[in-house]
Amino acid sequence: MSPGDRFMPREKGAAPLDVVIAVMAFLAVLALGASLVAERTAVGWRAGLAGKLTVQILPPAQGAVNEGLQRETDAALDVLRATEGIAHAEPLSEEEKLKLVQPWLGQGNLVADLPLPQLIDAEITPGADLDLAQLAQRLKQAAPDSVLDDHSHWIARLRELARSVLWTAYGVLLLIAVATAAAVSFATRAGLRAHHEMVALLHQMGAHSGFIARAFEWHYFRSALLAAAVGAGLALIMFLAAGGLQFAGVEAVPFLPPLALKPAELPWLLAVPAAIGVIALVTARLSVLAVLRTIY
Amino acid sequence: MVRFENVGMRYSAGPEVLRDVTFELVSGSFTFLTGLSGAGKTTLLKLIDIAEPPSRGLITLFGCELATAKRTIFPALRRRIGVVFQDFHLLDHLSAFDNVALPLRIAGRREGEYSHDVEELLTWVGLGDRMTAKPPTLSGGEQQRVAIARAVVARPDLLIADEPTGSVDSEIGARLIRLFAELNRLGTTVLIATHDRTLVERTRACEMRLVDGRLVELRAARP
Numbered sequence: 285m286s287p288g289d290r291f292m293p294r295e296k297g298a299a300p301l302d303v304v305i306a307v308m309a310f311l312a313v314l315a316l317g318a319s320l321v322a323e324r325t326a327v328g329w330r331a332g333l334a335g336k337l338t339v340q341i342l343p344p345a346q347g348a349v350n351e352g353l354q355r356e357t358d359a360a361l362d363v364l365r366a367t368e369g370i371a372h373a374e375p376l377s378e379e380e381k382l383k384l385v386q387p388w389l390g391q392g393n394l395v396a397d398l399p400l401p402q403l404i405d406a407e408i409t410p411g412a413d414l415d416l417a418q419l420a421q422r423l424k425q426a427a428p429d430s431v432l433d434d435h436s437h438w439i440a441r442l443r444e445l446a447r448s449v450l451w452t453a454y455g456v457l458l459l460i461a462v463a464t465a466a467a468v469s470f471a472t473r474a475g476l477r478a479h480h481e482m483v484a485l486l487h488q489m490g491a492h493s494g495f496i497a498r499a500f501e502w503h504y505f506r507s508a509l510l511a512a513a514v515g516a517g518l519a520l521i522m523f524l525a526a527g528g529l530q531f532a533g534v535e536a537v538p539f540l541p542p543l544a545l546k547p548a549e550l551p552w553l554l555a556v557p558a559a560i561g562v563i564a565l566v567t568a569r570l571s572v573l574a575v576l577r578t579i580y
Numbered sequence: 581m582v583r584f585e586n587v588g589m590r591y592s593a594g595p596e597v598l599r600d601v602t603f604e605l606v607s608g609s610f611t612f613l614t615g616l617s618g619a620g621k622t623t624l625l626k627l628i629d630i631a632e633p634p635s636r637g638l639i640t641l642f643g644c645e646l647a648t649a650k651r652t653i654f655p656a657l658r659r660r661i662g663v664v665f666q667d668f669h670l671l672d673h674l675s676a677f678d679n680v681a682l683p684l685r686i687a688g689r690r691e692g693e694y695s696h697d698v699e700e701l702l703t704w705v706g707l708g709d710r711m712t713a714k715p716p717t718l719s720g721g722e723q724q725r726v727a728i729a730r731a732v733v734a735r736p737d738l739l740i741a742d743e744p745t746g747s748v749d750s751e752i753g754a755r756l757i758r759l760f761a762e763l764n765r766l767g768t769t770v771l772i773a774t775h776d777r778t779l780v781e782r783t784r785a786c787e788m789r790l791v792d793g794r795l796v797e798l799r800a801a802r803p
């Protein structure tokens with residue numbers, strides 16, 4: 285049993301401060317969770333594109349379009365499948381191509397009338413040292429209307445985007461952490477002002493500074509930890525609900541990755557209430573010691 | 581035990597509350613500090629309890645000169661002093677038992693070691709059935725007895741009390757003085773500030789009288 289268990293009163297009027305701490309913990313957990321999702325999504329995007337090639341065969345400007353497309357597609361496939369380092373090469377089906385343009389052009393007859401380019405997905409064997417420039421040249425010779433895309437441009441752009449998203453998330457997290465620390469510190473100091481007489485009495489009775497500080501710090505540690513756990517718990521419920529939506533196949537916000545967290549990421553969120561508890565503990569200790577320094 | 585040499589005290593830029601006070605309390609003595617309200621009794625007790633530094637003069641406590649001593653030893657010196665404050669200074673959220681046990685907890689003793697002593701003492705001061713009561717539910721006299729029990733529970737080397745019988749009837753007052761006398765017999769030096777002349781005359785203790793901050797009379801213990 286800590287000294288605070290017996291010395292500190294059950295505080296009345298502390299509820300608003302507990303609410304502030306709970307709200308700050310809620311926001312901090314949201315920011316931390318969002319940064320974890322952003323990081324994981326960025327890695328996923330990069331991994332999804334890395335190691336893949338796309339060969340685009342444009343419809344020939346002259347002659348029979350479909351026959352020309354098919355001929356060049358077969359030629360490009362032959363080149364790809366004969367290339368060492370290409371694990372797999374497969375043309376996209378008509379349905380897959382239509383699905384790709386559907387968000388922009390819809391499902392009407394317009395699409396049916398448009399000559400769509402043929403796309404070939406190819407996977408590079410992991411660790412293979414592929415000369416992309418030479419491959420592009422060989423593809424051009426076999427299929428003059430082919431364009432090789434190794435996604436390096438997109439990967440670079442995604443890397444930039446992911447970096448921006450991550451730093452933004454870290455910035456928000458830092459701001460919330462600073463605001464949380466300030467709120468917890470303020471709440472703790474406000475509570476201590478109400479107990480100034482008790483600090484003075486214990487001091488007058490010969491209690492060491494460390495003894496008095498311990499009585500307060502554990503009290504505020506537990507109060508802040510409890511309030512922060514409530515806030516973090518609510519945020520956690522939100523993440524679990526988002527996970528449930530993802531599992532049910534519901535896209536909460538179009539184009540954005542779902543806010544669901546992986547089980548391995550959840551322990552990170554527990555660090556938020558613990559950190560808030562420690563902030564309260566340290567603030568209480570420093571505040572009590574500062575008060576004691578002013579007493580003879 | 582306690583020695584004052586030309587001690588003067590003023591709060592901020594106010595007038596001197598104590599002037600050129602010189603005296604010595606020998607170990608094992610029982611002394612009354614008398615004087616009218618405002619004579620400086622409470623201030624003198626505060627100086628002994630190391631609650632305030634004097635404006636001038638030297639104070640020696642338990643052989644330690646306070647002006648030159650390191651502040652880190654003050655807590656240990658304070659723990660050797662039991663104090664009955666005029667306005668009790670009880671912690672309202674603690675029970676009578678926990679208030680009395682406070683000095684023992686500060687001294688690092690565990691509840692299992694002191695609970696019997698605390699209960700016995702509370703019973704002795706007539707609060708055996710009020711141990712779990714919180715100070716706001718106690719009468720003024722009961723609060724004063726809790727404050728006295730808290731001051732004596734750790735068997736201090738020095739007991740100082742500011743008007744300790746001010747809120748109790750004469751029977752309880754006499755009982756409390758007997759408690760102080762018993763402590764004194766066991767070796768505790770006792771200094772009681774009071775303006776109750778009857779109390780002083782009834783005992784044969786030493787008396788120091790303050791008038792306008794000056795120590796005007798020192799009376800030795802009567803045989």
